[in-house]
Amino acid sequence: MKTNQLLKVWRTAFSQGKAGTATMAQVNTVLQGELEGIKEAGTWKGERIITSKQGPSIHVQGNKNDILNFCANNYLGLSSHPEVIEAGKKALDTHGAGLSSVRFICGTMDLHKELEEKIAKFHGKEDSILYASCFDANAGIFEVLLSAEDAVISDELNHASIIDGIRLCKAKRLRYQHRNMADLEGQLTDAKDCKKKLIATDGVFSMDGNVAPLPEICNLAEKHGAVVFIDECHGTGFFGPTGRGTDEHFGVGNKIDIINSTLGKALGGAAGGYTAGPKELISLLRQRSRPYLFSNALPPPVVACASKAIDLITSNSDLPQKVLSNTVQFRSRMSEAGFNLGGDPEHPICPVMLQDARLANLFADEMLERGIYVIGFSYPVVPKGKARIRVQLSAAHSQAEVDRAVDAFIEIGRKLKVIN
Missing domain, CATH: 3.40.640.10 (Type I PLP-dependent aspartate aminotransferase-like (Major domain))
Structure with a gap:
């Protein structure tokens, strides 16, 4: 719902002396239209339910196996240390x-x-x-x-x-x-x-x-x-x-x-x-x-x-160095595979640029099916036409886990024709 529409609904209701339940029902109708518009645009942001401690590997409701988490701000793996x-x-x-x-x-x-x-x-x-x-x-x-x-x-x-x-x-x-x-x-x-x-x-x-x-x-x-x-x-x-x-x-x-x-x-x-x-x-x-x-x-x-x-x-200054080594490993393999990565080459925030919001969400869902937790970012979190999957590396990830994530990206990237 547009802000002006909501204001119009409220003003009309109050000018007619209609407050309380009736007024909120009117507002809810307009709100529902806005929610449907978000879904139609492919920018709906669902929330996955985690049933374990935060870490490089987590449990996600609806999945029997452990899921590798590559989109948390847990850069040093200390959330569950x-x-x-x-x-x-x-x-x-x-x-x-x-x-x-x-x-x-x-x-x-x-x-x-x-x-x-x-x-x-x-x-x-x-x-x-x-x-x-x-x-x-x-x-x-x-x-x-x-x-x-x-x-x-x-x-x-x-x-x-x-x-x-x-x-x-x-x-x-x-x-x-x-x-x-x-x-x-x-x-x-x-x-x-x-x-x-x-x-x-x-x-x-x-x-x-x-x-x-x-x-x-x-x-x-x-x-x-x-x-x-x-x-x-x-x-x-x-x-x-x-x-x-x-x-x-x-x-x-x-x-x-x-x-x-x-x-x-x-x-x-x-x-x-x-x-x-x-x-x-x-x-x-x-x-x-x-x-x-x-x-x-x-x-x-x-x-x-x-x-x-x-x-x-x-x-222990080894922790920041482990983040850096995992970042270099991920970025180098992804770039070699043909993905378009944003960000500083030494920083563990690694945006995989996909541009299209629906594609980003579909890609993230496919990754989850392969045991990799990432999220598609789209408008209004990022500008329109700049949808992406923001990967975040952690010192707690092993080299094998980083490779597993990249392998999944490559497999799905080819399937969805993001890379050759």
Whole structure:
């Protein structure tokens, strides 16, 4: 249903004094039409039911055999790591299931402070602050940091949470073409009279696996007196030589001012997000950031799992290297077979570009029949005509499992005439 249609239904109903059941019935009729339109377009997104722990191999309802999972954000395989699970169990016993409160009232525990210290140290920042999700971290920062006298310059393909967070602030909003540094400089020039200028970008763009050109961005920020903010959800823990993220990958960590990221992907995979940066900023966020002030504290088991995950990453740099080797193996074989892959050659997000939404969904269903769990991505998650299967490699995948996935891609690709 189009938004205008829905508004018309509501306004007509209320103008006639018809509220409650009758009004909702009218709305439901229009909603059903919209749902049918999604199905007819081939972009319906069903949800498969998993009946096991997250891991390289999972159980999917309706399938008797184990299924290899190649579309989770479990980049290091830590979601079901025994030490991570044990840390969560222990915290459940010692600190309970949850705080039943927000942080500043009676919701801050020693576990929260310990994890914030670890995060700050991990990223080489002065301090950090925890949120219920990185979506909340992105929703909470721009409004606090920027005023009507300031400007935020954002990559046009930034994550929806960054876009929504920026909408909440009163700063002048500018967008630059995706990874286009000439356009970024033009926007910075347009904002020259603004008091503060902040460049906002994903470190890695999740749908494409493209990496932001951080060295060039940092050079422009220095030239124009701007602050650099990056969302590192698809870099933290596994990208870069020791998993510190995109800034480590490029060697520009000391030039990145603010990092927002998640605990819900490589760092245990449960939930939670954070901001890491200068202590003054973190202190101000504790005083004014609405998602922080009005959301329950992260549950102790979740905090303990993430804390243990960071311990495992910092003590074992082999994990990020295993992700990289699996990525190279997958990409090289797929490219040799004739598939069109998007993204950075060193990043484990590997979009298999199929363009057509129906084809992407059909391809994913065929893969599941062969024991490989992948999902077709189509509009509105990605632009129209850019449908794909987004493969994500994990350190927990063996070489044999990567080969098995590629073999299935090749078999189905030939069947559906995607490759010769």
